Amino acid sequence: MYFRIIRNDILRSKVITLTTMIFVSAAAMLVSLAAILIINLSGALDTLMTQAKTPHFMQMHSGEIDTARLKSFAEQHKNVEEYQVVEFLGMDGSEIILGDHSLSNSVQDNGFSVQNEKFDYLLDLNGNIINVSDGELYVPVTYMKEKTTSIGEKAIINGKEFTVAGFLRDSTMNSSLSASKRFLVSSNDFAEIKDLGSIEYLIEFRLKDFSEIGEFETAYASAGLEANGPSVTYTLFKTMNAISDGMMIAVILLVSALVVTIAFMCIRFTLLAKIEDDYREIGVMKAIGLRISDIKKIYLAKYASLAAAGSILGFIFSLMFQGMLLENIRLYMGEDENTSLAVSVGLIGILLVFISIVAFVNVVLNRFRKISAAQAIRFGSSQEMKPGAKHxxxxxxxxxxxxxxxxxxxxxxxxxxxxxxxxxxxxxxxxxxxxxxxxxxxxxKSFIQYMGIGDYDLRIQTSSSAKTDDIVTLIDSDSDISRYAVLTTKTFKLKTSNESEENIKVELGDHSAFPIEYSEGSAPSRDNEIALSTINADELNKKVGDVITMVIEGKEKDLTVSGIYSDVTNGGKTAKAVFIDNSAKAMWTIVCVELYNKSLVESKVSGFSNKFDFAKTSDIDEFVSQTxxxxxxxxxxxxxxxxxxxxxxxxxxxxxxxxxxxxxxxxxxxxxxxxxxxxxxxxxxxxxxxxxxxxxxxxxxxxxxxxxxxxxxxxxxxxxxxxxxxxxxxxxxxxxxxxxxxxxxxxxxxxxxxxxxxxxxxxxxxxx
Structure with missing residues (x-):
């Protein structure tokens, strides 16, 4: 009986039925997609970082290194499970030619490494640890996505020829937010090209108990070990890898929640419209003594059928569209080992949508109790009073x-x-x-001001403090440049509340020239002020107005926190100040440049790159685009x-x-x-x-x-x-x-x- 009633009703109201089905299908599809994407992203990311054995702590360092002292620290620290020092051979992008494409415009710090022995493995696209032969080059997967090169093409690295043998996944440097990209070569080839670039060290640790990472970082800093570069933890590696796809999933989640809400309203619309159409029939059924529960079953049967059909269609559509949305995840992180779990969770989401719809319809149908049989038979529709709008x-x-x-x-x-x-x-x-x-x-372009970077045209970065003066001299004589600022990053000791020491990287210079956005407070303007990045402020438990103690030129100095800002550079752990220091060695210097004529940016990047081969010159728009x-x-x-x-x-x-x-x-x-x-x-x-x-x-x-x-x-x-x-x-x-x-x-x-x-x-x- 119910089947015949449902069929006849659908034939009489094809448009309303189809519209309801579309909404239910859309809601079910989005809920299922969000569930499938979340499980796949989480699973693929965990699989990648497990297969690669991602470091729990990585300290990048340029300059002299005391490996014996590092080894002694690793052996004596009870929480260290494994330790290694990885050589990263940095090379200017103009010296790297992949097929027909030069990396001269790349804002990334491109470099070369050999396969690691203990952990932090570089993986192929099947998730296997790569064994590279002499003459072969494995390229970061990001250059595969950008179609910069393909397998079998020739690559020229500072005059030496290689063959692109494949693409690699790097659990520490996959993300576009990572400033560096690693190419993989054999040990013999690395030895041949080692003198053609600059060596930077990646000091890496795997811990027995990652929950004690804060204590480990403090111990590392207190030991006075190498720290001339950013430090990054396992948690930040995971966050950076998940950001791009995570943002997309978050938007889908938001839209799916809103569409589900609208689907319920749509069902309410159609149900009320149907009740209006059947008003006289409902009155007749009540008049002849049919129970409310029996009348509700007729409508519930139809909407339960629509909900079931719509949910099934939504699930099918989610399976059809998941491939397109999972493409980026699969490229950068590989397949999730628990694909069946993702599908199961998607089905659970569909089931919840179905149950919710049936329950909601049941609540709406309680309106039958308010229908007067006599009025329904006489008028054939509800007779509403229309209050309001009296004036x-x-x-x-x-x-x-x-x-x-x-x-x-x-x-x-x-x-x-x-x-x-x-x-x-x-x-x-x-x-x-x-x-x-x-x-x-x-x-x-203005968004970079929320990310710890000022609004300017050119970014010239160098680790050679001695040659920064050469850059400034040329800029001073260039009539196309309207203004510039020199920002130098140095490492200082920070006294913590428990009297231990930590390293803190501070960017010194004029921060008013190209200001950034501060979530709290403002930029430092006096030599007893300091601004902290959000991550540093959270870890140090500091807010605007609080005081921190730093060791500057051998003396302790109290600095007041003037502001807190966001930062995506250098692991997000930075600070800004204006005091003068002549004792600490500069880690790197950034010269920020603004031009009178924006159309000259490309030619200036090319000109500065040719004149200053020791520095990296970037168009800030390109920097943001690639990041x-x-x-x-x-x-x-x-x-x-x-x-x-x-x-x-x-x-x-x-x-x-x-x-x-x-x-x-x-x-x-x-x-x-x-x-x-x-x-x-x-x-x-x-x-x-x-x-x-x-x-x-x-x-x-x-x-x-x-x-x-x-x-x-x-x-x-x-x-x-x-x-x-x-x-x-x-x-x-x-x-x-x-x-x-x-x-x-x-x-x-x-x-x-x-x-x-x-x-x-x-x-x-x-x-x-």
Whole structure:
């Protein structure tokens, strides 16, 4: 019996049934996709870092190294499981030619290593430890994605020829946020090219108990061991590897939660519309003594079937689309060993969607208890009182035509009814605008100011402090340069609360020339002030106004924390100050340059690179693009998908809502026809209702997107270092194109949804 009822009902209301199925399928697909992607990302990342045996602690160091002292420290520290010193041969990008492409424009610190013996293995694309032969070169996987080279091509490294034998995954340097990239060569080839570049050391440790990493870092610093470079921990390696795909998954999660909410509203719409259509039949069933529970079963059977079919379709679609979304994860991290677990979790998500829909329908069907059998049989529809809008009278109207006035008045009179449509439009505007704003923010040049980097044109970095003066001399004589700043990073000892010592890297110079954004406080302006990166402030448990003690030129000095900022460079553990120090050796110096004419950036990069082969000169736009490119690409894809989702939601929900209103207002429509209103008058009233609700929805949705949306986006951004930021909004897309697309969608949907008003006959709806 139920099958026959469901079949006949579907045949009578194909549009409503199809629309409901689309929403349920979309909600189920997004929930399943998010679950599958989360499990795959987590599993693939764990597999990569387990296979590679990622270091728990890595200290990069340039300069002289005392391996005997390091070995003694490792042997005496009870928590050290394994230890090794890895040589990293840095080389200028112009000396690396892969096929037809030079890496001269690469902002990465490209270098060469041999395969490690104990841990931190470089893996092939099958997850195996690479055994490289003489003459072979394994290239970081990022250059495979960028199609810089392919297997079998020739590579020229400072004049020596190699053959690209394959691509490698590097659990410590895979991420675009990592400033360095490792190429793999054989021991013999490494020995041949060792004198052609500069050696940097990667001092690596695996611990017995990683939970004590803080104590280990303190012990390392207190021992006064090599620390002329950034230090990175296992947790940060994991975060950097997960960021790009994690951001995309987070956006999908946000959109899926909103679509699920809208799916419930859509079901409520269709259910209420169906109840309106069947109002007289429901009254008859109640009049002949049919129990409420029996009537509910008829509707539950239909919606349970729709929910089941929609959930199954959603799951199938999620399996179809997962390959495209998993492509980046599989390239950089490989396959998850627990693929079946991801599918199982996706199925659990689908099951939860199905159960929630059935439970929700059951709650909505409790409205049957409020239906009067006598009224339903007599009128064939619910007879609502229309309170509200008492002060909005036609006699006082001087702004609108009669039809527009009556449309707006109906919205104000039945606020509760229109509130559902309003909420859906607010959510649609939110879904459309937030990912766009997030993409515009991350892709804008100004975003680097939230990442610990100032807004300038050229970045010249060198570890040769003696030759920095040569750079400054040339810049001073260059009439194309409007201003510049020299920032030198040095390592100092920091006294902690328990009287032990830690190393802290401090960037010295004029921080007002190219300011960054501070989440709290401001840049240091006096020699007794210091600003801390978010990670340093958290680890030291310091806030603005607190005092830290540092050893400067052999003497202890108290410095007040003036500000806290975000940083993606050098492991995120930095500080900024303006005091003068002549004792500590410079780790590196960055010369920040601003040009009068931005079109000269490319030629200046080329010119400075040729003149200063000991330094790395980068276009700051290219620096940001290569550093955040993968993340920007993921968010861009999510933003375009969100626009499509929002427009589809707007069209379908408006269509359903208009059909529901027409069914609900049959009695009112025939009254208006009887007193002389034409079909075009009635439709104009419905158009004015839609547009009025839409305008309010767009306004509130935009407001919500720029407040709550900014907070939610801030949570995502903080995952890779930016503790505080403001949306960079493109007003043309956010405030013009997006609203216009929604208005067009609503008008088209209203036109289709109200087409049935002409078919409502006076004789069939007014009974004596």
């Amino acid at each position: 909005f009278s036609l006699s006082n109207n001087n702004l609108f035509t009669t039809n527009i006035f009556l449309g707006i008045k109906d919205v104000l009179a039945r606020k509760k009814l229109y509130a559902t449509s309003l909420v859906v439009l607010i959510i649609s505007a939110f879904i459309m605008i937030v990912p766009q704003n997030l993409y515009n923010t991350i892709s804008s 955040l490119g993968s993340t920007i690409s993921s968010i861009e894809m999510a933003s375009y998908a969100s626009i499509v989702v929002a427009l589809v939601i707007t069209v379908l929900v408006t269509l359903l809502f208009m059909k529901m209103l027409v069914a609900k207002d049959r009695y009112s429509i025939v009254i208006m026809k009887a007193i002389g209103f034409t079909i075009s008058d009635i439709r104009a009233q419905y158009f004015s209702r839609s547009v009025f609700v839409l305008i309010v929805g767009i306004f509130l949705g935009t407001l919500l997107a720029n407040t709550l949306g900014e907070v939610l986006a801030g949570v995502l951004i903080s995952s890779f270092g930016a503790s505080s930021f403001n949306f960079n909004v493109n007003p043309i897309t956010a405030y013009l194109l997006s609203p216009l697309m929604m208005i067009f969608a609503v008008l088209i949907s209203t036109m289709i949804g109200t087409s049935g008003t002409g078919k409502i006959k006076i004789s069939e709806n007014i009974k004596g």
